[in-house]
């Protein structure tokens with residue numbers, strides 16, 4: 001009993017010290033890394049602190065909400081997430097730098113903003129995920145799998161985002177704010193278009209050209225228009241909260257310390273200016289400024305006999321002549337359009353999961 005109590009006390013002292021350091025430095029990564037499993041009730045007692053003209057509250061490990069004391073107009077609720085895949089470190093470093101700027105008083109937050117480092121357990125082992133791919137578990141899909149860390153984390157992340165968009169725990173009554181969710185990633189393979197974004201399927205809603213202009217300001221002028229509902233984090237916010245949402249691929253996966261942060265300056269500057277309500281001076285949408293792709297569909301891995309006829313060094317957006325046999329399985333996949341291109345080819349996925357996305361150029 002004495003031992004248990006002192007272990008809890010030691011953990012609590014360690015957390016308090018880390019939290020106090022965060023209040024000075026804004027180093028969210030340093031606060032997240034040692035507490036990968038989440039916060040205990042004891043640690044969770046009162047995790048609010050004041051910033052210049054705003055209040056920050058830690059909701060869980062890797063989940064921080066910042067609410068300005070006065071909301072800028074027009075009203076916006078913004079989610080910026082990173083590290084849903086633990087080895088995609090550049091987005092985590094972007095979020096970390098944004099929070100350092102904010103906590104150290106170099107940047108003001110003018111809109112309610114939720115910052116997320118999504119998968120601390122897989123981040124700490126430098127893996128895409130520990131047991132299950134977190135970015136396939138949203139929209140309640142976590143309910144269909146056996147207990148594991150990502151199942152629990154998906155359920156919690158859904159509830160943090162739901163509560164945030166519904167203003168639970170906010171000083172402000174729910175209002176007619178426009179909602180946004182930018183889920184930042186990096187890709188496993190090199191890409192012919194280094195930065196690109198997946199615009200989640202919108203059903204009958206039109207693609208929003210101002211959002212495409214925003215993506216371009218982030219340095220992302222290649223857009224894939226999603227073809228179907230999915231279990232991704234960005235689709236969750238888009239489908240359930242009408243958020244302007246994107247999965248944003250900012251380059252290739254690299255480890256901590258290996259990212260050239262100058263390559264992410266446009267994304268970092270534009271997202272920072274957005275939360276501060278600065279005038280972004282967006283250039284009006286013009287097809288000529290973009291590489292736009294319609295998603296034709298997925299290549300699915302149906303069985304363990306699945307064979308993907310794509311070499312390991314093939315880049316995203318490599319195109320094939322019509323009639324190329326790209327995958328062999330219970331159902332083969334043969335390209336049907338001239339210039340059909342492959343994105344995210346990966347034979348090393350679970351059964352019934354996406355092993356690639358097939359796209360063709362399009363215009364709006």
Ligand SMILES: O=C(O)CCC(=O)N[C@@H](CCC(=O)O)C(=O)O
Pocket residue numbers: 085135136185186187188189198232234247344345346
């Ligand atoms: O490079 C890869 O193979 C995967 C990179 C990545 O994590 N992409 C996201 C895209 C999600 C979406 O389709 O919106 C993912 O696979 O989860």
Ligand SMILES: [Zn+2]
Pocket residue numbers: 084085088185186
């Ligand atoms: Zn990813």
